[in-house]
Amino acid sequence: MARMKFICDAERCIECNGCVTACKNEHEVPWGVNRRRVVTINDGVPGERSMSVACMHCSDAPCMAVCPVDCFYRTDEGVVLHDKDLCIGCGYCFYACPFGAPQFPQAGAFGLRGKMDKCTFCAGGPEKNASEDEFRKYGRNRLAEGKLPLCAEVCSTKALLGGDADVLADIYRQRVTTRGKGADIWGWSTAYGKPDAPAQQPEAGGKS
Amino acid sequence: MRRLTGSVLVAAVALSLVGCGEHEQVVVYKQGQYQGKPDTKPWDNESFAGDRAQWEATIKARNQSQNEYRRING
Numbered sequence: 508m509a510r511m512k513f514i515c516d517a518e519r520c521i522e523c524n525g526c527v528t529a530c531k532n533e534h535e536v537p538w539g540v541n542r543r544r545v546v547t548i549n550d551g552v553p554g555e556r557s558m559s560v561a562c563m564h565c566s567d568a569p570c571m572a573v574c575p576v577d578c579f580y581r582t583d584e585g586v587v588l589h590d591k592d593l594c595i596g597c598g599y600c601f602y603a604c605p606f607g608a609p610q611f612p613q614a615g616a617f618g619l620r621g622k623m624d625k626c627t628f629c630a631g632g633p634e635k636n637a638s639e640d641e642f643r644k645y646g647r648n649r650l651a652e653g654k655l656p657l658c659a660e661v662c663s664t665k666a667l668l669g670g671d672a673d674v675l676a677d678i679y680r681q682r683v684t685t686r687g688k689g690a691d692i693w694g695w696s697t698a699y700g701k702p703d704a705p706a707q708q709p710e711a712g713g714k715s
Numbered sequence: 716m717r718r719l720t721g722s723v724l725v726a727a728v729a730l731s732l733v734g735c736g737e738h739e740q741v742v743v744y745k746q747g748q749y750q751g752k753p754d755t756k757p758w759d760n761e762s763f764a765g766d767r768a769q770w771e772a773t774i775k776a777r778n779q780s781q782n783e784y785r786r787i788n789g
Contacts, residue, residue, distance in 0.1 A: 636757065636760045671775065
């Protein structure tokens, strides 16, 4: 069974916001709600880096842990979803999430919050697949159509990858070995071995 | 007379317990357990007709299209 994940390659992201636009258009996300956004670190400074961020569908999701009405669930594919019919819009998940993924539409005057909205990995929600109710509440269900999240599929530089974690790790590993650098990034030694003894040496004269 | 009193007592107890048999009218929240509607599998639709293997194969092929080294060289 696939374990669905996103990964964003900061070496490739050009801050075009194509992923953000594609997501908003695909799911007809209301004004003020951004399921995905591009964050730039050291903006304007040489060497700045951009990252596309949304719900990371955590294996040990803090939002699930803090939800007082237990409206979150994880599918067999590892996608973290929630039932909007149960959500009370309390905002606990927003404070718990390290990625700022949960979004709250303004439901009325005086700062009244609506039900939480977040990236669904284009997997809809607990309503019937491809139904009108599912689209209205959660957006399009691309996974049920045999497709991957649009943000990743539309990415022009393929900085943002989405899909089965094992396949993504293979793609990223090939990139890093071809690129000849990247073994010093955080978590690399844990996942792929020590930097001084990498699992696979970069190819001589590899493409960039 | 004694029998009548006993019957009245039993009836009174039964009547007073009727309220206890009322079912919950609201969702009962249990800590750490999903309380919402069950979700359907992504392969439970017209396109895949419940064929999980076909869905997984489709997703796997789609996944590989994100690898431009493979796309260009292959």
